Amino acid sequence: MGVDVVNLRLSEELSELLASIPDMEVDEFIEASSRPLPETFRVNTLKSSEDRCLGLLMEMGWRFERLLWARHAYRLITCEEGDPGGTLAHSLGLVYLQGPLSMVPVEALDPRPGERVLDLCAAPGSKSTQIAQLMENKGVLVANDASSERIKPLIANLQKWGVYNCVVTLKDGRFFGKRTRNFFDRVLCDVPCSSLGVVMKDWSSAKTYSHRRSERLARLQLSLLLASFDASSPGGFTVYSTCTIHPLENELVVSELLSRRPEAEVIEFRLEGLRGRRPLEEWGRRAFDPRVSRCFKCYPQDNGAEGFFVALLRKVG
Amino acid sequence: MELMDRSHRKRVEEALREEFGVEGGLGEEFVALYSSEGKVRVTTPEVFEVAREIGRFESVGLYVLKTTKFGVYLSLEGSQLLRDRIRRNVVEVDRERLEVWMRGEPIPLEGVKGSVEGEYAVVRWRDVYAGSGKVSKDGKLHPQIPKSRRLLGVE
Ligand SMILES: C[S@@+](CC[C@H](N)C(=O)[O-])C[C@H]1O[C@@H](n2cnc3c(N)ncnc32)[C@H](O)[C@@H]1O
Numbered sequence: 501m502g503v504d505v506v507n508l509r510l511s512e513e514l515s516e517l518l519a520s521i522p523d524m525e526v527d528e529f530i531e532a533s534s535r536p537l538p539e540t541f542r543v544n545t546l547k548s549s550e551d552r553c554l555g556l557l558m559e560m561g562w563r564f565e566r567l568l569w570a571r572h573a574y575r576l577i578t579c580e581e582g583d584p585g586g587t588l589a590h591s592l593g594l595v596y597l598q599g600p601l602s603m604v605p606v607e608a609l610d611p612r613p614g615e616r617v618l619d620l621c622a623a624p625g626s627k628s629t630q631i632a633q634l635m636e637n638k639g640v641l642v643a644n645d646a647s648s649e650r651i652k653p654l655i656a657n658l659q660k661w662g663v664y665n666c667v668v669t670l671k672d673g674r675f676f677g678k679r680t681r682n683f684f685d686r687v688l689c690d691v692p693c694s695s696l697g698v699v700m701k702d703w704s705s706a707k708t709y710s711h712r713r714s715e716r717l718a719r720l721q722l723s724l725l726l727a728s729f730d731a732s733s734p735g736g737f738t739v740y741s742t743c744t745i746h747p748l749e750n751e752l753v754v755s756e757l758l759s760r761r762p763e764a765e766v767i768e769f770r771l772e773g774l775r776g777r778r779p780l781e782e783w784g785r786r787a788f789d790p791r792v793s794r795c796f797k798c799y800p801q802d803n804g805a806e807g808f809f810v811a812l813l814r815k816v817g
Numbered sequence: 818m819e820l821m822d823r824s825h826r827k828r829v830e831e832a833l834r835e836e837f838g839v840e841g842g843l844g845e846e847f848v849a850l851y852s853s854e855g856k857v858r859v860t861t862p863e864v865f866e867v868a869r870e871i872g873r874f875e876s877v878g879l880y881v882l883k884t885t886k887f888g889v890y891l892s893l894e895g896s897q898l899l900r901d902r903i904r905r906n907v908v909e910v911d912r913e914r915l916e917v918w919m920r921g922e923p924i925p926l927e928g929v930k931g932s933v934e935g936e937y938a939v940v941r942w943r944d945v946y947a948g949s950g951k952v953s954k955d956g957k958l959h960p961q962i963p964k965s966r967r968l969l970g971v972e
Contacts, residue, residue: 547897548944556943560912588912591919591968592893592945616867640867655876656965662894664847664860664879667868680871 514696514709520784521747523777525801529745532800533699533706539576539584540567540600542630544593546637546662553594560589568773570603572633593660598626599698601798601806605690605741606630608769608796608812613638615685620673620728623650625657627690632663641666642684644673677727686737689728691721693742693749697800697807718748725757729764734817737767741810745799747783750809754795755788757813767812768794775802779809818877820865821849821857829857829882832889836937837949838904843881850877855884859898883961887951888937890961896939896946903946906938907931908958915942919968923950923957933958 510518510530518526541564543553550572557564561580567573581587589595606627611617613636622628623645632641643658643666645651651670658666673689694714695705721742728738740757742749758764776798781788795811821829826849830842843849847859860868860878868877881895896903909930910918918924918940926933931941938958939949950958 547894552944556945559943586969588916588919588968591966592947594945640861640864642867642871651875658876659880659892659894660966662879662897664898665864666860666878667864667871667874668876669871669874671873 510706511709513711514706517709517711517746521745522780522783524745524799528801529799532804535700535804537599537700538805539597540603541574541576541584541595541597542570542572542603542633543574543595544661545572545633547593556594557589560587562589567600567603569771570600570607570630573598573600573603575600593662596626596629596657596661598630599701599806601697601803601808602626602743603630604771604774604796604808605688605739605810606634607771608810609686609688609737609739611635611686615639616683617641618676618680618684618687618728618731619643620676620687620689620724620731621645621691622654622668623647624653625661627688628654628666629657629661629663631688632658632661632666635665637663637665639665642669643667644669644671644676646670646672673724674727677730680731682731682733684731684736685733686739687728687732688739688741689725690739690741691717691724691749693717693721693744694746695743696745697743697809700800700806714746714748718753721749721753722756725753726760729757729761729813729815732815734763734815736815738813738815739810740813741808743806743808745807745809747780750797751779751783751788751792751795752786754792754811754813758789758791761815763816765814765816766791766794767814769796769812774798777802818850818852818858821851825851829884829889832884833882833899836889836935837891837899837906837939839899839902840904841902844899847878852880856880857882857884889949890937890951891939891949893946893948893962893966896948900941900944900946903939906933906935907941908933908938909941912942915940915945915947916968918947918950918958918960919962919966921960921962921964921967923953923959926952926956926958
């Protein structure tokens with residue numbers, strides 16, 4: 501269900517933020533943030549073949565269409581019950597319900613069978629299950645989170661998805677930068693953020709927005725990104741992602757990483773059917789590293805879905 | 818979580834053969850781990866090695882079965898993983914019965930396809946395997962679906 505925010509007033513601080521972002525169309529942002537998210541899902545190719553899964557779903561009364569930018573992904577048109585989360589297909593683990601833009605970071609990461617992959621902030625496991633699926637259960641997936649509460653749904657979701665090539669750890673993500681330096685072929689760093697790109701899912705992120713909190717988050721995000729990058733092997737890849745529109749948590753964090761890790765390069769990627777926009781070159785009297793422009797950014801109004809920021813980085817060597 | 822020793826693993830694999838005709842045990846490609854409450858998980862040697870290198874971990878691999886005094890229960894994912902090697906005691910149910918099963922309720926075996934010798938059977942709908950259960954005297958198969966996995970019935 502979407503939240504009707506059209507009639508809700510934005511806080512002064514949030515209004516100021518939106519007005520300060522040069523490419524932000526404020527009315528369109530509010531309008532898009534007040535609409536329900538399209539319902540999208542992945543089918544479980546670890547338990548059966550994609551065709552068989554789709555056949556079973558059709559038999560159960562599901563109707564859907566392909567989502568262009570992610571593998572094994574579909575947009576739901578109807579299903580047997582109103583709520584896909586309460587269906588037989590869902591409890592059997594044949595489908596994973598995941599927002600359409602939330603599938604982008606793992607598509608950018610593009611994990612392969614046989615690799616070593618780290619998901620640094622993994623709970624509740626949407627992206628870990630997506631990674632395991634693309635790895636075809638081959639290689640090693642380390643799924644970590646720092647929250648002892650959120651680790652339970654992470655373990656449960658990996659189980660339901662049929663993942664056996666995984667280790668789940670409960671650690672502060674910064675542990676991995678030193679302890680597993682240069683170890684992973686690919687690292688996903690899907691950090692905690694102000695969530696201003698997913699207000700349609702949870703209006704509280706708009707209500708609780710504060711500039712100071714974003715500043716604090718940006719410091720944590722940078723340290724998690726540095727740890728992720730350090731844990732990746734020479735030639736390996738790191739994806740940094742947020743579901744917010746805040747330049748401090750997006751452009752600035754990547755720009756800082758680039759200034760502290762000269763061996764980092766940003767790789768541009770494109771996904772079919774997805775509208776994105778160029779990241780900012782500067783904001784609030786801060787100029788960003790020009791290479792940040794190669795990152796992917798979209799606002800809710802661009803695809804009628806979540807707002808996301810995704811950077812694909814490679815360690816030269 | 819401990820690595821299962823050879824004799825323990827052999828006993829479990831023997832029970833799998835007896836109950837469901839599974840040849841080849843849990844699979845040569847897997848290491849088997851013993852966790853709390855008689856639960857057995859499988860993963861690959863490579864994954865287990867990395868887990869050990871990291872040190873403390875919360876969980877590793879996939880929960881496939883539970884050993885009890887009376888026999889072995891396959892989890893939903895365990896039965897799906899071993900499906901090509903399960904030869905005996907598989908009952909094929911229709912969707913309605915699968916829904917009852919996934920609500921955690923016993924299903925009558927009357928009228929299902931497949932025969933049950935002994936006390937245990939695996940439930941299957943199309944090529945989806947949904948774990949195993951125990952047959953009661955009144956001819957019903959009782960599931961072991963964890964609460965968190967259950968389909969909620971319409972009130
Ligand atoms: C955006 S959510 C991750 C969503 C997840 N990747 C998914 O797709 O389901 C951010 C996560 O970061 C975790 N987190 C917060 N601080 C952390 C830290 N210092 N180290 C590791 N994880 C942390 C939170 O518990 C939260 O689960």
